[in-house]
Amino acid sequence: MATLADRLDHLLGRKTADALSEAFGMSTVEDLLRHYPHRYATQGAELGESSPVEGQHITIIARVESAQEVPMKSRAGKRLAVRLRSDRHTIDVTFFNPHRVKHNIKPGVRAMFSGTVKYFRDKWSLTHPSYVVLPEPRNAEDLVSAAPARVRGAGALAGLARTAQDADGVDMSVFDRALIPMYPATRDVESWTVMRCVRQVLDQLDPVDDPLPDWVLGEQGFIGLDEALRSIHLPDTKEEVDRARDRLKFDEAAAVQLALAQRRHDVELRSAPVCSRRGGGLADEFDGRLPFELTAGQIEVADEIAADLSRPHPMNRLLQGEVGSGKTIVALRAMLQVIDSGHQCALLAPTEVLAAQHARSLTAMLGDLASAGELGAHELATRVTLLTGSMNTARKRKALNEALTGDAGIVIGTHALIQEGVEFFDLGLVVVDEQHRFGVEQRDSLRSRGRDGTSPHVLVMTATPIPRTIAMTVLGDLEVSTLRELPRGRSPIVSRVVPAKVHPSWVTRAWERIREEVADGRQAYVVCSRIGDGDADDLELDPDGAPEPPPKGRKGKSGAQEPPETTSVLELHEMLASGPLRDLNVGLLHGRLPAEEKDAAMRAFNDGALDVLVCTTVVEVGVDVPNATVMVIVDADRFGVSQLHQLRGRVGRGGHQGLCLLVTDTKPGSPTMTRLEAVAGTTDGFELAQLDLQLRREGDVLGKAQSGTVTTLRLLSLVDDVDVIEAARAFARAVTEQDPGLREHPGLASMVTSALDHERLEYLDKA
Incomplete structure (x- = not known):
């Protein structure tokens, strides 16, 4: 038998354990069992009553009702038109290489299909999905007397077919289940390998002791940890999955909250200088000289x-x-x-x-x-x-x-x-x-x-x-x-998106708008995303970057991908100073100028000697020139939501209305344009922060990665599970008030250290 702390190489063999370690960093039974399925294939029931959305990836088990070769309309050749019957649904599937699949995909065949939903004339279908032909369910006598059937597959599911041929491969009877777990995988360790390992470990696992006290299980209505771990991997119903997820989400939130609660307690033990307010001192003297009243929020x-x-x-x-x-x-x-x-x-x-x-x-x-x-x-x-x-x-x-x-x-x-x-x-x-x-x-x-x-x-x-x-x-x-409130007398900033490719004349109008503001005695910023001096590290973006991958560039003559076309600060400074703003005082500022030149440019702009400052994001935060009223952000799609909001906060800081123009070549209706329009549509930074979180997700909140591509949270979402987090916080505070070192709760202490590795605990301690 086995426990959560046992090493995988003792249970699965060194070769398999090494592969899991290399792919996912797993070394113990708990590591493997915390590698949860990210979706479940079904006998078609997952489709429900409504149709799936365009682009959704679905995996279903279905029987081939018909398969016919038909001529293609747009070009020479034939395609294999397949109709599947799954549960109460019929699904159309198309294969463009019938000679490769028709010997497998025949009427009456039962198979698993995995692909992306596409719509044509309001009807959805799967085009060239991966598949694996499944053996028919067999009774006990068949299992004893029949030789194992050869499993055939193609595409992403070909690995399942290969694995099924191994002596220690996937037990194909798993596909008789109502829900088949599908795991995050790599090229070297496929979902089916993880599935086989999980089943092998669960067969040997002793009942798991529950680290949560009985009172919280009852209060929250949670199932036990042993049941949750078994149900998340091999559920019989969707309800079992939901109950398991609810319990395991709470475990993730509780592990983090317990670690943080312990650190809160540790902070309370540290000493800091007592700095009480002192009457008649420097603070009082400064307050007496303030030429304005503090807002109610500032006072609070x-x-x-x-x-x-x-x-x-x-x-x-x-x-x-x-x-x-x-x-x-x-x-x-x-x-x-x-x-x-x-x-x-x-x-x-x-x-x-x-x-x-x-x-x-x-x-x-x-x-x-x-x-x-x-x-x-x-x-x-x-x-x-x-x-x-x-x-x-x-x-x-x-x-x-x-x-x-x-x-x-x-x-x-x-x-x-x-x-x-x-x-x-x-x-x-x-x-x-x-x-x-x-x-x-x-x-x-x-x-x-x-x-x-x-x-x-x-x-x-x-x-x-x-x-x-x-x-x-x-x-x-x-x-x-x-x-939340702005100081008295300050007007909200007006923001507009300028689609440069659709309306090139609007870009010309942006430069005219700057001239009009300068004529009225105001100043302007023009912001670019890169410097343009040929250095390999040319971009000057927020370390968090844009919340989505940058647009793809053209392919050059060599076939290599070229970077997307963007305007550099050096190019734009020269163009504006010699073109549409040639009779204005146009300055230049970027991160690789010598410190004296940067300071001189900022001083000149601050003193009004420069009308326009063409710059990179070095002006993103804290720069305060009250006379600046216009900002034009070129290639605005290259910046993240929070960065755009920070940048535009540099204008309108005096008594005059601020204007921010977001120039982009992005196509109308694209996700990037939608993001820019959302930024232009509100000046509420907290609303934009929530949008940014939804776009980029949480990131590795307990580690150093901030991109949103890595997360220590497997099931818990900081966007969707605030109630779970709040309940876990209340639980953690209640426990650590009585037992800050978790000495009386060894199961909880183990849960914290197993969920948060040493490096992250050390990071959290400093955070």
């Missing part, structure tokens, strides 16, 4: 943060807010509260452009409150210091010294802040702007910089939650504060 969020900073345990809070909702002013007030308590603050920005912008804007907002050590400085003043990797040696040495001695109350920088050699005198608060642009290890490096073994408080900010942020908000241990 500020109170939440202030209360966290007053506790002796580290704050771990996410501040999410609409583009332009005033997150920076909230963060600055929190930093001043920490400085009043005698500690330093670090502000981590993703780019040098944004770091320099933050240094300028915070210094400007503070005025003489940021000039400590200078003549005429206010008696309560602190110092704002910028530290970036491209600084010359003298400036960098000065900045490092100000951080080390404590002369700088606020140190602003990029990843250079977390390199070896950067030390703080007494770091009390870390503010991470656009937190999704930093790796967890990078943020963790700053978190460990507190004095005398303390951990600084951490505030992470984002304007548009990307899928990872939503996932970690739903699953994570961050406390969340949200700003």
Whole structure:
């Protein structure tokens, strides 16, 4: 007999176990049994009463009712027109190479067919599906006396036919079942191999002890784990599948929530500097000088943060807010509260452009409150210091010294802040702007910089939650504060899609629109997706990228796929400066310019010396030029949803209406055009974040991959299963309040470690 912890090579043999390990990383019985079927083939019943949708992949078992060779209408040759009878359905199937299949696909034959649904004149069919001819069900006497039948197949199901010939191959009696499991597979390890291994292991498996307490099983109405694992792999009814999925989804959510609950408890055990509000200090002086009233939302969020900073345990809070909702002013007030308590603050920005912008804007907002050590400085003043990797040696040495001695109350920088050699005198608060642009290890490096073994408080900010942020908000241990309202007097941005191929004159009109705004004293951005300097790493896109594969390019003379045609920032700058915007001051900004040139371009645009800034995504976050009212995003289909929303947030930040034009060659009606129209149709960043999550799915929320192509969650969906996650969170908190180390619940502890490998647990610990 076997247990979940047993090694597969002991049960299946080394050759098979090595193949499973190579393909899926499996080593134990539990690894194999957690490799769930992703769909089930049926005797036709899965079709139900309604017709399947166009493009749906279906696998059915059916009997051939008729098979005739008929001439093709559009070209020479014949096709095999097949009619199948399955359950109460008839299905039309076409094969374009009748000479290869007619000896197998004959009237009366019972076979499994797998293919993609296509519609023609409101009738659906399968075209050239994979198939495997199945033996007829046999009684007990036949099984003893008859020789095994030869199994024939083609296409993706040919592997099943081959496997069935092996002595230890698939037991074809499985296809007499109402539901046949179909597994995620690879070229080397096919679904049928997984099926055979699963059945072999289940035949030897001892009853599985249930890690969930009886009270939660009763409260949620769950079946036991042993029944769930057996039912998910070999169900007799759809209802059994549903009950098994409900239980196993909860297990996945509970494993994550228990790990996070343990980390919440660990955070509560850490010490952090107590930074209570202090009357008559720097924060009060700054508040008294504010030339505007804070919104109700800003005041509410500020109170939440202030209360966290007053506790002796580290704050771990996410501040999410609409583009332009005033997150920076909230963060600055929190930093001043920490400085009043005698500690330093670090502000981590993703780019040098944004770091320099933050240094300028915070210094400007503070005025003489940021000039400590200078003549005429206010008696309560602190110092704002910028530290970036491209600084010359003298400036960098000065900045490092100000951080080390404590002369700088606020140190602003990029990843250079977390390199070896950067030390703080007494770091009390870390503010991470656009937190999704930093790796967890990078943020963790700053978190460990507190004095005398303390951990600084951490505030992470984002304007548009990307899928990872939503996932970690739903699953994570961050406390969340949200700003939804815009500051008074700011108008929502108007966005329009410009289909360049359908209406080329609209592109011309976009350049005219820029000229009109400049004539009225305003400024404009033109954004491109790539630089165009010939470097292999030419794209300047969000690390998350577009939520779908980029459009395919043309095939060159060699037959190789060429990259899709896009406009580079260098090409467009030259074209605009010498063409439609030739009498305007047109500047250039991209990520590979020297730091001095980037800073000079941004300063010139900020000061109004440039009318138009042609740039890449280096202006995506934090750049604040109130006089900029128009943004034209070229090749907008190359950007992700959240990135488009971030970019357009750079305009309309003053008292004038903002306009964003999304230029694309994408065809109307395509999924990409639908995505762009959705972005243009709303300025609600939280609605767009949900759209982004639906498009890209969760990604590997417990690991480092963010693309949405990899996930540690096999059944649980962060889009569809919020209720399951909430129930699991409540369960995890109830358990860990009484037993934070899960010492009294060894089954739950084992569930956590088996579901989350060591690397992900370590990652989660830092996150």
